[in-house]
Amino acid sequence: MCRFIRTALTLFVAFMAALTVHADDHMQVPAYGGVEVFGCDFAEGKDIDDLLEVADKWNKWASKNHSQPYSGYVLQPYYYDDLDDETYWVGFSPSLAAQGIVQSEWMSKGAKLQQEFDSVTPCKSHLQLAWTRVFDETESPSSQGVVDFAGCSMLPDGSQEKLASADAKMNAFNAKIGNAVRVYRWYPMQGANADTPEFYQAQWYDSLEAKGAIADSFITNGGVQIQNALYADLMRCEAGPSFLYNFVGGSE
Template identity: 25%
Template sequence: MKKILLILVMLSTGYAFSQSMPPTFPVEMYYGCTYEKGKDIEDMMEVGEEWREWQEENDPVGRENYNAWIFTADFAGASLHGTSMWFGVANNWENFTKSHFNWVRNGADMSKKFEKVMGPSNCLGHLMGVMFPTRQAEGWEPVDVRPVFTSLCTAKENTSMMDFNSAYSKMNAFLDAGGMSDKVAMFNIFPVAGQTSDYDFATMMVLRDDDALGELATLMSTGGAAMQSSLFEPLQECTQNSMMLSSPLPGNTSFN
């Protein structure tokens, strides 16, 4: 019940600072993953190309509406399991569900190809969640790698919608004033099924490119980190703070 209430609070928070319900997206993550011996991300991308070809006939709705990335740990938290993660996003729940069951019914042979590189048995878990933006960005061009900061957070007792609304609004205003408009996007992800550790939501900060990462680092080292701590430490406790590198699988149609 606490998790359900928290999701409603955070969604309402998004409503408060956008004045319209923000878009929400179904996500899935194969997390805590390691590659088979002698395999790496290049092998995963090759299988990814075959998967996209497989989708043309077996999962057309997923081919058009499901996008995926491989996250590779760069600066990893000490308790982070594995070195890689599959991060998939669909544009809505109906298409996500159709694509998922196309995979369940037709994907056995394709799954064996993934297993030779990094399949579900190489991962700690498989999570389904709901993702919504706390800061949106537009006009990004596709790139081969994006920096992504991630953490797992638990809301403190007696936090309210208005508390989170105020914190996000102030942080977003600070980033805009610091020249980061459309250079950083932020999301919260609430687990629905497949969660293996106790947290309320995951946070994800995505940078447009490596230049934006340098700008953000300068901004955070000249007052931004202190402001972020003062805004969010009273509201949440976070662990597994890590920086990942996000690489798109071939054939993504959006969210690049």
């Protein structure tokens, strides 16, 4: 997951292209915001319970010290082959400006709590990405669940206009069958390396049971065939790891 992309310019262009979709000669900007990802290992003798204990302290700190919204998640590998890190911290912001403000507040006020994090999970990487929403009709997502990642790239015949059109049709199908999956794309911006795909597609589920039920419904209703027909000429995705997630709080 933490082997990110080709060049900073390629990443920036990919993200800006995702934000600029032409429809009826008007510019449409989809919902987007900032993501930061820390890739970390557990210190000797420490485990997820120790991390969640520090995260609980952070939640109280964030509610008092953040002036902008920020949502923190802890990810644990579930389905995987080989990963660089044992656990991940993922933080979401509603805009890149809000992300920068919260990060500055952490740097100026959070040093003591940072030491507690470092004593439990020293981190080897810190990445900046931007999220865009593809499909999410869940009003109150679970605080725990599972998220699947795929690494994707656009094909020569693909474009953001075509991708937006395919997304609209896929979203209509998912809504029709009552699919409760939440689909987002993450575009690497800073901190990535040359092996990173153009973007990640993240599919969030409220539980492993929900993931299985949604997959069965998608398959039996012809979703695989529809998906292939819509996207096969536009983009290529390679299945990646799945993680169990815990929402650990933040600020509103």
